[in-house]
Amino acid sequence: MIVRSRWLLISVGLGMLLNPLNSSMISVAISRLQNVYHLDFTGVSWIIFSFYIASSIAQPVMGKASDIFGRKKIFLAGLIVSFVASLLAPLSPNFGWLIVFRIVQAIGTSMMVSVGMAIVRIHITEKQASALSVMSIFLSGAAAIGPFIGGVLIHWWDWPAIFLVNIPFVVTSFLLAWRNIPKDESPTSVAQGMSIRKWFDLIDASGILFFTVGLVALLVGLLSAKSSGHVSFEHVIVGLIGLVALGAFVRHELKVTSPFIPLRTFAKYPAMTWVNIEFILVNVLYYSLFFGLPSYLQMVRHVSEFHTGILMLSLGLCSLVVSPIAGRWIDKSGPRPALLLSAILMTFGSVWLVTLNQTSPVISVCLALAAFGISNGLNNVGMQAALFQSSPKEIIGVASGVFMTSRYLGTILSSLLLGIIMGDKFSDGGFQLLGAILSVIALSLVFMSWRRRKSGQLEES
Structure with a gap:
């Protein structure tokens, strides 16, 4: 370089x-x-x-x-x-x-x-x-x-x-x-010399408004229900407003000539859509562990905050070590093999969580963290490479933005999943149930990665 x-x-x-x-x-x-x-x-x-x-x-x-x-x-x-x-x-x-x-x-x-x-x-x-x-x-x-x-x-x-x-x-x-x-x-x-109205049309202000209102209302409804511990009539109304606004957003984007998010282009390139779906699932898996394991260690196994931090740091270090290796591998073989291995490792790590209890040795926790850390290093490069491979160059800015939105949606969904399963109290049984659910999600990623079109070097678009 x-x-x-x-x-x-x-x-x-x-x-x-x-x-x-x-x-x-x-x-x-x-x-x-x-x-x-x-x-x-x-x-x-x-x-x-x-x-x-x-x-x-x-x-x-x-x-x-x-x-x-x-x-x-x-x-x-x-x-x-x-x-x-x-x-x-x-x-x-x-x-x-x-x-x-x-x-x-x-x-x-x-x-x-x-x-x-x-x-x-x-x-x-x-x-x-x-x-x-x-x-x-x-x-x-x-x-x-x-x-x-x-x-x-x-x-x-x-x-x-x-x-x-x-x-x-x-x-x-x-x-x-x-x-x-x-x-x-x-x-x-x-855009030079345009009226304010045409400027709004150019950036698709209406589409941005529908998208913002819809996503905020839907997420606020979900997160409020999660935070309060019950679903009220107000939560349902806010969530429905979000769904209606998102429906209006989809209808609007299919009509305008300069859409904020080019849904027709996503329909034309279905691989790009699947990459974002996979990325949401990847982040549900990773952040469920990232947010859930520290609380489990401290509340159930009574591990100190200092030692919990040291254990969690190993998750990031595994990812950092693997990322440059993944880059060289993907340059030669494309994203498919790396993403398939990542999905298998996340399946192994999720299944391993099911076996954890208060008497499990610390090495058991380290094995799960290592599996997720290595898979995260592979995913960080592999998913982005898959996006570039599937996205036309002229909309790469929008594609990258939607891709990162998928990361945050996965993060928020992981928080909701933890709240639904654990409630206010972590337990061995709850954490084992979490591992079982994550195992199902990870297996679906194995299937998606296996079905991914084989490709060598990144395609130039």
Whole structure:
């Protein structure tokens, strides 16, 4: 890989890591925020859910914006938005304002994730899987060490430090990106001289509105029911509003000439749709373990927080070690073999969870973590490579945005699954039931990967 490509990857990677870093780092601050703002767990948990909801909406929106207005412009704008949010969040006068700045932070970091992948796709044309493995190191590495970094920062400086720590990353990425990301090819020329109405038509503002209202209402209904522990009439109404809005979104997108999410294109390329479905399932599996195992270890097996953190860090380290190996393998053989092995490993890890109880040796936990960690390293590169293989180049920004939305939907669904199975109390029986359900999901991924069309090198589109 030439020197210029390496600096481009570093420039983009430093910006992209902010999203997974902040989505995982906040988890260790929940207890502290409860005390500061005098909230119960249900109330304070919305600082996590709001980030996921905002990210799942912002990813495809920013992918569309980058296709129209230019990827470098959107990437740099995202860094500026992230800088402002990280600076103002510690100054929040109440929890409501902290949620607002958290949402702004999610939007800013989302601008860099979907656009960053598109920049790599466009400007690095050789050994793309290897380039993706470098991006995977930034993304999975940030997610893996986020809780550890957050714990250190809160221990020494208190919770505002988990926002302020973003600033050096933002400044460094901005300076490098300004220098190393190639200039945009005047994507705004088609939009010059347009009226406000035509501008809205160009970016499909109505489609964005339907999509936003539908997804927010549906997720808020589901998450509110999960947080309160029961399904009320209000939850059902909010969920139905979401479904109706999403139905209106689908109908609208099939009619307009410049859709926000080109559903007809997805119908034309069904492999691209299946990649997103697989990615949702992959993240349901991974984050069910990521969120569920620490609580199980602490509540059921009475493992200390320190030792739980060490065990969970091994999950991320396995992923980091495997990612560059996966990149070289996928460059030679395509994504299918790696994704098939990943699905088999997740099946093994899920079945192994069924065997865990209070007397199981620690090595049993390590085996499950290793299986999921290795599979995550394979998936981080393999799923993105499969997306690039199945997506036409002209909509790669939107495709990358929808792809990242799939990640957050899987994350949210994993949280809902844990809430339904465990309720307020973790137990051996509940965790074994979780393992059984994850085993079924993992087996479905084995079948999907086996049926995947065989392919060698990544296709150029």
